[in-house]
Amino acid sequence: GAVVSQHPSWVICKSGTSVKIECRSLDFQATTMFWYRQFPKQSLMLMATSNEGSKATYEQGVEKDKFLINHASLTLSTLTVTSAHPEDSSFYICSASDAYEQYFGPGTRLTVT
Amino acid sequence: DAKTTQPPSMDCAEGRAANLPCNHSTISGNEYVYWYRQIHSQGPQYIIHGLKNNETNEMASLIITEDRKSSTLILPHATLRDTAVYYCIVRVAYGNKLVFGAGTILRVKS
Numbered sequence: 001g002a003v004v005s006q007h008p009s010w011v012i013c014k015s016g017t018s019v020k021i022e023c024r025s026l027d028f029q030a031t032t033m034f035w036y037r038q039f040p041k042q043s044l045m046l047m048a049t050s051n052e053g054s055k056a057t058y059e060q061g062v063e064k065d066k067f068l069i070n071h072a073s074l075t076l077s078t079l080t081v082t083s084a085h086p087e088d089s090s091f092y093i094c095s096a097s098d099a100y101e102q103y104f105g106p107g108t109r110l111t112v113t
Numbered sequence: 114d115a116k117t118t119q120p121p122s123m124d125c126a127e128g129r130a131a132n133l134p135c136n137h138s139t140i141s142g143n144e145y146v147y148w149y150r151q152i153h154s155q156g157p158q159y160i161i162h163g164l165k166n167n168e169t170n171e172m173a174s175l176i177i178t179e180d181r182k183s184s185t186l187i188l189p190h191a192t193l194r195d196t197a198v199y200y201c202i203v204r205v206a207y208g209n210k211l212v213f214g215a216g217t218i219l220r221v222k223s
Binding site: 004006034036043044045046049091093095101102103104105106107109 | 149151154155156157158159198200210211212213214215216
């Protein structure tokens with residue numbers, strides 16, 4: 001089946017710094033990629049949808065200047081959390097969609113100290 | 114996309130069938146029923162999807178009522194590794210974003 005990877009799998013950063021998370025579709029070309037955030041004991045919340053070569057579409061309440069999404073190729077999307085704060089600590093999950101289905105990455109655990 | 118309602122939690126004995134219900138009374142004619150599960154601290158895993166016919170694959174069976182207002186995911190022989198949060202999602206097929214509800218926590222017990 002289609003494989004989606006995320007890097008890093010976990011990261012700890014200091015408050016005020018920025019951190020970049022990569023999402024790659026390893027064996028297929030993803031027309032669309034999605035970014036989700038999940039807080040402990042809660043469900044996944046969609047943050048944004050990105051299509052290769054165009055600007056991401058953010059869900060209501062998600063700050064586009066804080067969560068920068070770049071979808072530079074059909075196999076790579078990045079999420080940059082800028083000026084991170086402790087409340088940004090969360091589990092970030094991406095998914096990649098081909099023409100038929102969505103496939104999820106393993107997630108990235110971000111801890112901001 | 115139509116909203117779904119699932120019980121918050123269920124228990125199942127190991128080796129027995131796990132039947133997870135989902136209500137989607139406002140489903141539209143072109144919307145599919147998808148099931149995903151999420152094992153702790155992992156990304157969601159696709160299980161099965163269907164439109165109106167019952168579906169079966171190597172993981173599970175999906176039973177959709179004739180009026181399509183509800184469905185049941187069946188894990189025929191649950192194992193401890195099936196302990197997870199199960200999400201029932203309704204959406205137009207292919208490419209559209211998935212909106213996750215609260216899901217059902219399934220606990221398989223020995």
